[in-house]
Amino acid sequence: MTIRNVRDHGQRYRPRMACLKKVENVVLEMQDPKTGVKSQTQRLVITTIPHAITGEDIVAWIANRFKTDAAEARAMGTMMVAFGYIYPLQDHKRLILKPDTSLYRFQTPYFWPAQQWLVEDTDYAIYLAKRNIRKKGMLELYEQEQYNNLYKWMNHKWDFIVMQAKEQYRAGKERKKPDRVVFDCQERAYWVVHRPPPGTVSAMDYGHDRMVDPNMEEKKTPDYYRRIIMFIQQCIMRPRVKSSVSIGALIKYTTTYKEHDPFLHTCLPSSPWITDDVTYWTLNMPNVETPTKMRVERWTFSFGELLMDPRGRADFRLFLKKEFSGENLAFWEACEDLKWGAAETMKEKAQQIYKTFLARGAPRWINIDGKTMDITVKGLAHPHRYVLDAAQTHIYMLMKKDSYGRYLKSPVFKETQKKAVAPESHRFTETQLEQNAKRRRPSLSPIILRQQEEEQKAKLAASGPVDITQVMSKLERKQKN
């Protein structure tokens, strides 16, 4: 534990845009006439514009300055383009660095991204209005949508926006032609970064806003010291584990899950975040009929994995039904429902569970030892959310040690394993990728998913639990005959 860890204060500090300052310093270094990036003149039909730089020069400079290889330099260069410090002169909507003779130019500092303030919608509205004036209404589809949105919710400011747009347009016309071209390119590049057109990846997605500026030095007031003392005390009080043990656990976890992590291993058929094709998600829906092979393999890793996956739990339930020991799982699920459910129905739920599972002669009586039963019954006199915790843990351990092993060897599981699908990896061409990007649609609303869950639960309840007394009576009747 170092002092730096304490200063974190457990806030899991996300250095949101603190990297911008560092990128700025690199950009400033690139300007040096002797050691900076070589620039050339861009030749247009009517004029020439200086200070154009090629992608390969940028990559070479970065690789030289930071002593890295070309791939790393290219990645860093792409980051600078994605942030908007350098913009491409051709193919302006794709914010990547091409390590060839494609031309780029530095963005003027006025249009640099800043950590201190958000990019305002008012400015974007003014820009769109300006663009509308220039192109006489021929804006792109996404720009038109944005314009209409902004007109709707900035309606009261609209006079100001149009007036300012016209004035800015006229002010821009005062400049000489080459400078006007440069300014237009700069402004367009700025808005590609901060209001990316569909299909463009910009670096401006930074997650949640923090309440406190992470770059600001905190004043050392008595309150501050009080807080530090409190956090250090908590740090000292935390329980410790031998590092060999924790590292061993980490290694075991990573070796088990190595191939199941979409970041570290290829995701079959393809990662929807990369190829915009959602087959992976549809194949892995919570209650799909045939699970994927990877998913079934995960059920063999631990009992917890099996239970947490809805499809796995359904399979386990089927196995237990065949073995006539479904009451354990039903009890466990009822306890979960009690723990996570609404507070108003808690008392009735606890009573219902007692009647169904714990009372003497109950229809679905579960087998727990005397001590746990004692504690539970005593606790049920004053029921609360966690009153059945001891019994639930006992049953969980029972299932884990006994049923789980048998499940893995059972025909039910082997059947599921056989039927599991192993999808082929997708191989998309560039055009197909673009089409996929255009066809992106929002996924099922969580409301609908919850409705489906509730329907499933109702179906399960309707199909009726296997009542042990009913089964015994059936067997008796059979014997009689």
Place this chain on the structure above:
Amino acid sequence: MSRWRQSVVEIQTRKRQVNECERAQATLSKVTACFQQMATSLGSNMDGNFLREELEETRTVAHKICSGLHRRLLSLLIEMEQGQEDKEQVERLWVIFLSSLENFQQDLKKIKVLQEIFPLTQRKDRQALINAGYAGGTSEVAARAAMVQTPWLSIEETASPDLKNHIVEIDVLLEEMFQRVNVPLWSVEPTQQAWLEGVSTQDGGQEEDESLEDIMEVEVVSQNNTSGCCNHHNCKVGCLLCLLS
């Protein structure tokens, strides 16, 4: 009889004041737009003491217009009662002025930060200036801003603050405006319809601006002779009329 004549005179003075404020708002827009255009050169290879002086002068002009306009609008709004014909117009002006101030303050904050990053006090600071591709200066823009006329520009003498205080002053101004006058911002209806500014042909010389976009496309022809006129992989057209990008 004389009471009627008095109210007519009142109405006329008020109308004159409102028109004055409208024209002042238009000039404020002009000045802030020019200010922004000049601010884009800060930190670039065209930055220099000359640019910074021009920015200071423009800022002073803007400050004078702001303070005068603020005083007049405030007095108009306070003395006007509900239901008078010009009230809507004055409220609209109020909202426009508010938005103008906020926008201008943002620009001021930006140039304050930029001036800190690029101090220009030493010789070597010039080497750090960004090669943004500018070739000419912004003197014409500054001249455009300097040429504005408002009735009180030459008459009233208000002390103009330095940059940091100006930003703080606008904050104070905005707070005061929100507190003293109870104008619901959302109730103001704009006079401009959506998309209309693209249709009107008041700005002459718009035809030549089409070519700005074409210019930015055309240059690719000279670079890449092999795969068509642009880097788009579907482009097999080797001519200037390619619209793919």
